[in-house]
Amino acid sequence: MVENDKLTNGLDRRTYLGGIAAGAVAGLAGCTDSEDDGLEVLHGWTGGDGAAAIETLIEAFEEEHSDIDGTFEPVGGDGNVELNTAVLQRLTNENPMSSFANWPGNNLKRYEGVLMDLEEDVWEAEGLKEDMQERAVELCTYNDKMPAVPIGSHRMNNLFYNTAAFDEAGIDAESLESMSDLMDALETIDQDTDYIPFAHGMRSAFLGLQTWVQILSSQSGVDAYTDFIEGDGDRDAVIDALETLREIQQNYISDDASSIGYTQAAQKLIAGEAACIHGGNWQYGMYRSDDYDFEFGEDWDWIPFPGTEGTYFYHLDSFVVPDDNPSSEETIEWQKFIGTAEAQVEFNNLKGSVPLRTDIEPDELTDFLAMTYEDLLDSEEYPPTLAHGLAVEPKQQNDCEGAIGDHFMDPYDADAAADALLDAVSK
The missing domain is CATH 3.40.190.10 (Periplasmic binding protein-like II)
Incomplete structure (x- = not known):
């Protein structure tokens, strides 16, 4: 024993x-x-x-x-x-x-x-x-x-979208090449349709953490993420990504986001309530279920999270x-x-x-x-996922989740969250 x-x-x-x-x-x-x-x-x-x-x-x-x-x-x-x-x-x-x-x-x-x-x-x-x-x-x-x-293996850097929502908003998903492009698309969906722009769960802090990772990599490059998990993160880049995450959470998610996880968030896409969602490709396992009439290429499609083309975030x-x-x-x-x-x-x-x-x-x-x-x-880069245990040691991962849970789940304190995130991976 x-x-x-x-x-x-x-x-x-x-x-x-x-x-x-x-x-x-x-x-x-x-x-x-x-x-x-x-x-x-x-x-x-x-x-x-x-x-x-x-x-x-x-x-x-x-x-x-x-x-x-x-x-x-x-x-x-x-x-x-x-x-x-x-x-x-x-x-x-x-x-x-x-x-x-x-x-x-x-x-x-x-x-x-x-x-x-x-x-x-x-x-x-x-x-x-x-x-x-x-x-x-x-x-x-x-x-x-x-x-x-x-x-x-799951790839983490996916953006799944409801084709009807993007068509109604006049958005060509393939044209979204940066975080700025995605934010413009979310605003268009918000203003011109009745869809929730971005399906997102906040019941667990790791959901915000993994979305923040994609934003950081999109805005500042995969090297910025790699530097971060190696304990040498750029504070300004960390804060910029947090502020973008805050903008999404304050303006483009559902009213019940604080009480749901990724499964319930993904179901909003299936139900025709939400336009897009970030997540690992386990969500495809839901979409193809016989319980739903939700067909790939017809009802839903995907792109790499804007700004991360050629990268396979590794889970x-x-x-x-x-x-x-x-x-x-x-x-x-x-x-x-x-x-x-x-x-x-x-x-x-x-x-x-x-x-x-x-x-x-x-x-x-x-x-x-x-x-x-x-x-x-065949991808160019394979950064390991942070929110799912590959990138840092368990204590560091828990502290990263704590940084989001303590400082960035409404109310939002970007400075405190950034300091806690940087401190977590430097130990």
């Missing part, structure tokens, strides 16, 4: 114990004790884009491995907050699960010292280092171990394995499976993400995802 000194010296308890201990009980709803050696997998896909995708993945695994007794537990949503709480609690109580869905990269620091190394039994045994995108291999490596296998989902594993052999079979071409195609086609394997034929994916997959392989 997990040793207490590992938890003290390795697992980043400070990241959570001060901020989300109160949510631990809720986050653990539905989780079971690992008293036997059956496979137990936790994930955060409880609805929206992810529920159908994970169910399809599980069914494919169970069909191929009918001899393995598996339990697959959904835990909450909203950016993995409840899932992370559940995982921490289980590891702290020396009751590890077999595997859990999470983000790799710097996010793995929160589990430092309690992760299993899959390099020999999975990565080398299956030849995954040769089959996966090199960037994904790097992000799944932490402290000379490979405790994670990637399942799919990665993976399954991570704790050490002292209760079902090592079954867990290895699960991790091998999620690295297969079959699993990656089945899962990502429904999730709205794209495989990390480089040997996938684009025609195995839907039209939108085939384009995204080609961008995954």
Whole structure:
């Protein structure tokens, strides 16, 4: 089992114990004790884009491995907050699960010292280092171990739009090449139509944080964002992006924005209430659902977030394995499976993400995802996402979210928010 000194010296308890201990009980709803050696997998896909995708993945695994007794537990949503709480609690109580869905990269620091190394039994045994995108291999490596296998990638810098809204406003989406162009378009939509110009959720601070990142990159360039996450951000550029975010939030979002998340915001686009929305391409997983009559190229379309053409803001989902594993052999079979071409195609086609394997034929994916997959392989720059765990360590990410939550969710204080953001990444 997990040793207490590992938890003290390795697992980043400070990241959570001060901020989300109160949510631990809720986050653990539905989780079971690992008293036997059956496979137990936790994930955060409880609805929206992810529920159908994970169910399809599980069914494919169970069909191929009918001899393995598996339990697959959904835990909450909203950016993995409840899932992370559940995982921490289980590891702290020396009751590890077999595997859990999470983000790799710097996010793995929160589990430092309690992760299993899959390099020999999975990565080398299956030849995954040769089959996966090199960037994904790097992000799944932490402290000379490979405790994670990637399942799919989302590009963050998308602007999805309702074609009817843009047509009514007389806006050619392809002509939007800068943040200034987008702001002019939002004003036109506001003045000339009844659509909400910009669908946006503010229930969680990470939603404002990820939008701020796109604004910063659009207005000041991707290098300005890279400098920021490396602890050398330009304060003036940070403030300029915050002020643009404030202008959007004060003038162009819905009245209920403070109480909704990205799923509810995206539904406003589907319902014909909103003109556009920024977000990761998991939203495509919602748009293509049989629950909606919302067709790509007819009812909705997309462009790279204005000013970020040629850039793939990199987000990665993976399954991570704790050490002292209760079902090592079954867990290895699960991790091998999620690295297969079959699993990656089945899962990502429904999730709205794209495989990390480089040997996938684009025609195995839907039209939108085939384009995204080609961008995954051929973009000019791949900055890691800040709001989803790849760019900075967990404590820094939490502090960045705190900077938005404390200073930039009405009332707005750009100076205080900028100082808090810069301080967060300089530690």
